[in-house]
Amino acid sequence: MVTITINGKAVQANEGEMLLAAIRRQGIDTPALCHHDAIEPCGSCRLCMVEITKKEWEGWTRSVTSCLYPVEPGLIVSTHTPQLLELRKTILELYLARSSQSEVIQKMAEDYGITHSSFPVIPDGDDCIMCYACTRICEELGCFAISAVDRGHDKKVSGPLRQPPPDCIGCLSCAHICPTGFIKWQDLDSTRTIWERQFELLSCRTCGKRTITRDFAEYLMKKRNLPAAYFELCDDCKRTETAKTMGKIVVAAQEVLK
Ligand code: FES
Numbered sequence: 001m002v003t004i005t006i007n008g009k010a011v012q013a014n015e016g017e018m019l020l021a022a023i024r025r026q027g028i029d030t031p032a033l034c035h036h037d038a039i040e041p042c043g044s045c046r047l048c049m050v051e052i053t054k055k056e057w058e059g060w061t062r063s064v065t066s067c068l069y070p071v072e073p074g075l076i077v078s079t080h081t082p083q084l085l086e087l088r089k090t091i092l093e094l095y096l097a098r099s100s101q102s103e104v105i106q107k108m109a110e111d112y113g114i115t116h117s118s119f120p121v122i123p124d125g126d127d128c129i130m131c132y133a134c135t136r137i138c139e140e141l142g143c144f145a146i147s148a149v150d151r152g153h154d155k156k157v158s159g160p161l162r163q164p165p166p167d168c169i170g171c172l173s174c175a176h177i178c179p180t181g182f183i184k185w186q187d188l189d190s191t192r193t194i195w196e197r198q199f200e201l202l203s204c205r206t207c208g209k210r211t212i213t214r215d216f217a218e219y220l221m222k223k224r225n226l227p228a229a230y231f232e233l234c235d236d237c238k239r240t241e242t243a244k245t246m247g248k249i250v251v252a253a254q255e256v257l258k
Contacts, residue, residue: 034131170199
């Protein structure tokens with residue numbers, strides 16, 4: 001543990017952890033769109049910028065992305081200076097110009113007093129802010145199904161050559177991690193649709209609830225050495241079965257001890 005100062009208050013933090021974590025532990029609201037605990041930080045959205053200095057820096061300050069900057073002893077951190085607020089407003093206006101329909105962006109902008117962008121609104125803009133959280137989680141899973149394709153204004157996240165990604169397993173990690181809810185999917189009866197592909201959904205053999213896609217189950221069997229039987233029950237029924245088994249063990253043990 002080391003001591004750092006955040007907004008004038010001395011606090012304890014773990015050396016090497018990212019500043020954003022230490023800041024959030026203090027209940028300080030610092031916007032962050034591209035950060036997620038499940039993936040390595042990449043610093044793409046720039047919203048979490050903070051100002052840092054140290055006593056020995058003699059008044060020199062530096063702006064850093066707090067999701068990527070590790071805690072060091074003696075750091076003095078400011079999260080809401082007038083310059084930082086202006087910077088965040090500008091970034092949010094840029095996002096608002098690109099993703100004017102995104103409720104997440106609208107809400108964040110509103111929190112900073114912004115209701116419209118002073119930048120030209122991109123007419124065919126969408127809710128993707130190019131933070132790559134989706135492609136990063138897909139890579140970390142080892143699927144590499146989606147990536148950024150094309151360049152400049154045409155750049156977008158997609159399967160190879162803008163086609164439905166053949167390596168997608170329909171696990172929904174990308175959709176769940178997307179900060180703006182841009183990645184759409186649908187479960188209908190026994191079919192999941194995402195990235196213009198359709199996947200068969202498995203059903204719990206006890207209650208019939210749909211669980212995960214067959215492709216995802218096969219992926220987990222191969223990568224994690226899980227038996228096929230593991231996927232026969234939904235999580236609720238697994239818990240019920242475990243409780244029943246434990247109950248039987250307890251009764252058997254009591255019989256032995258009589
Ligand atoms: S959360 Fe740090 S740059 Fe996006």
